[in-house]
Amino acid sequence: MIRVVWRQQRAQLITMLAVFVVGAAALLAVRASMVSYLDGHALGNCVAIGIRADGGCGNDVVQSFQDIWFDRMKVGQLFVLALPVLVGLFGGAPLFARELEQGTHVLAFTQSVSRIRWMSSKIAVAAAPALVVVVALQLLVEWWVGAAGKIGPLASGPYFYATFGTSGLAPVAYTLFAFSLGMFVGAASRRTLVAMTVTLAVTVVLRYALSSLQKFLVSAQRIVSDDPSVSKVEPGSLTVFGGYLDANGNVVPNANSAVMNCGSKGDAPVTDTATCYRDHGLVKWFADVVPAEAAGTVHLVEAAIYLGLAVVLVLATGWAVRRQA
Amino acid sequence: MSTPALCAAGLSKHFGRVRALDDCTFDLPEGRVIALVGPNGAGKSTLLSLASGLIRPTAGSISVHGTPVRGRMHPDVAYLAQNRPLYPDFTVREVIQAVGAMNERWSQPRVEEVLDMLAGVDRDAKVRALSAGARTQVAIALALGRLPKVLLLDEPLSDLDPLARDETLRIVMTEVADRGTTVLMSSHLLSDLSEVCDHLLLVVEGQVRLNGDVEDVLAEHRVLVGPRDDESAVSGVVVSASRAERQATLLVRGADPVPAGWVADRPDLESLVVGYLRAARERAAARR
Numbered sequence: 001m002i003r004v005v006w007r008q009q010r011a012q013l014i015t016m017l018a019v020f021v022v023g024a025a026a027l028l029a030v031r032a033s034m035v036s037y038l039d040g041h042a043l044g045n046c047v048a049i050g051i052r053a054d055g056g057c058g059n060d061v062v063q064s065f066q067d068i069w070f071d072r073m074k075v076g077q078l079f080v081l082a083l084p085v086l087v088g089l090f091g092g093a094p095l096f097a098r099e100l101e102q103g104t105h106v107l108a109f110t111q112s113v114s115r116i117r118w119m120s121s122k123i124a125v126a127a128a129p130a131l132v133v134v135v136a137l138q139l140l141v142e143w144w145v146g147a148a149g150k151i152g153p154l155a156s157g158p159y160f161y162a163t164f165g166t167s168g169l170a171p172v173a174y175t176l177f178a179f180s181l182g183m184f185v186g187a188a189s190r191r192t193l194v195a196m197t198v199t200l201a202v203t204v205v206l207r208y209a210l211s212s213l214q215k216f217l218v219s220a221q222r223i224v225s226d227d228p229s230v231s232k233v234e235p236g237s238l239t240v241f242g243g244y245l246d247a248n249g250n251v252v253p254n255a256n257s258a259v260m261n262c263g264s265k266g267d268a269p270v271t272d273t274a275t276c277y278r279d280h281g282l283v284k285w286f287a288d289v290v291p292a293e294a295a296g297t298v299h300l301v302e303a304a305i306y307l308g309l310a311v312v313l314v315l316a317t318g319w320a321v322r323r324q325a
Numbered sequence: 326m327s328t329p330a331l332c333a334a335g336l337s338k339h340f341g342r343v344r345a346l347d348d349c350t351f352d353l354p355e356g357r358v359i360a361l362v363g364p365n366g367a368g369k370s371t372l373l374s375l376a377s378g379l380i381r382p383t384a385g386s387i388s389v390h391g392t393p394v395r396g397r398m399h400p401d402v403a404y405l406a407q408n409r410p411l412y413p414d415f416t417v418r419e420v421i422q423a424v425g426a427m428n429e430r431w432s433q434p435r436v437e438e439v440l441d442m443l444a445g446v447d448r449d450a451k452v453r454a455l456s457a458g459a460r461t462q463v464a465i466a467l468a469l470g471r472l473p474k475v476l477l478l479d480e481p482l483s484d485l486d487p488l489a490r491d492e493t494l495r496i497v498m499t500e501v502a503d504r505g506t507t508v509l510m511s512s513h514l515l516s517d518l519s520e521v522c523d524h525l526l527l528v529v530e531g532q533v534r535l536n537g538d539v540e541d542v543l544a545e546h547r548v549l550v551g552p553r554d555d556e557s558a559v560s561g562v563v564v565s566a567s568r569a570e571r572q573a574t575l576l577v578r579g580a581d582p583v584p585a586g587w588v589a590d591r592p593d594l595e596s597l598v599v600g601y602l603r604a605a606r607e608r609a610a611a612r613r
Contacts (some may be wrong), residue, residue, distance in 0.1 A: 001426060003423075003426060004422075004423040007415065007419060008412060008415075011414075102410075102413070103410045104412055105410070106406045106408075109378075109397075110377055110404045111471070112398060112400055112428045112429050112430070113428070114397060115396075115397065118427075
């Protein structure tokens, strides 16, 4: 059965292999080129410590590197972001829809192989190589971006959209979701074009919606600064909510007016901002944040949502295939 | 009596509000070549799809040699679908390998034998490049490779030129002679059917009108020609009638004895089926 299905999907699998070979070769070449730039300009130290004037890694030195390489790395990340959608469109959507359109599913349905076995063989042969390709390209891009260290996109922290969507479990989860969505809509609608359109629209909308809800996926930690005029947000973390606390530790509902009162007024600058804040009832500064270290958990929660949806869609595909005539 | 090859009990299939088949109960005997006839949309393809397990009945059941068919192909059945589904970008050889891999009981020599019949089929040709006749031959070869006891053929002769039609029937008849296979074959080509079929299943508007040995069914019917003003003298059930100014020609079931003044003739299969089809169309027209 696997051999039959492999022969049926041979053209797509060869196309995918070609995309992989070209993509991987390009990534290896571009990374080698960037590494030689870093070496040539003695930026090895800056990769480790980031933009810091005292280490000889001032803005000017790093800037010329970023002018050339930052957008290129972002394009590489966007390529990995796009891969799951492509797998859904060209792997998942036509998987059953094309056979149902052409009526060739009847050939398999009128032999002794069960529909479930036919279906699972098709899914395995289409999905497994796609996943391998996505993960391989993800790792190559991560390896490339990693070479730029703290002067590349990684400096923006793990929640930077292009970094988050191309690291950890994210590409696998997005791919499985997009693939099963395309597969289900194709099996239910029996139309490849409908399946492709719906997959594109739903995947993009859901990805956008879930990434805007990203900071609510795990519970935030409250960090408090005893000096109300100093914020202590770590770079790379996500701020969910922030403000000031009163003497009893309650959130001050309308802190803006107090903050305005402590701003500079004409010629008389406020010298002790902290005291001024306290005088206006703002005793402590606080923020509810998702720290950079929690990125792994955020990845897990997000992946669980996508994988859960994928499981539901696979079951729904089984139902749709069973009721096909 | 041996168990029937195919047995339907209260078999119904509704597509939304359309009743493709409605409460059909019948037995089909083993080892016969059965003509499945009826007007377009009478439910012939639906019946064959139900028998192959391709679709599930809305109500009732259908069984093959005593085993109910439900949601999957019965191991003893082979089905030739009307559109001859074959993977278009496979070669003939690859299609045969593929279908062989999807079956537990499979006879490669039987497939080769059928493909070598007639003009023979080029095994390295792509399926999409085959003529309609060659496609049908490949599809029948694949069906016979399953070594079926019951062979379901949905319009096996459509799209074929007269020579290919003749040859296709020859393949089917060879199968029947060699292996005693029961064949249920739908077709509109009544003259071709009458040469090979010995049993008739007539379906009209989702219901079985006639089911029996062709000879018995023909013996039951009479074509009567007589005076138009004396139709009340005719006993039996008038299936259909065509009336000229003075003379009426009636297809009658069970018209014994023949009344005086009428000439009786035995119908042939074609005129019998046409009579039933015409009556069905007139009833449908009268309802509108």
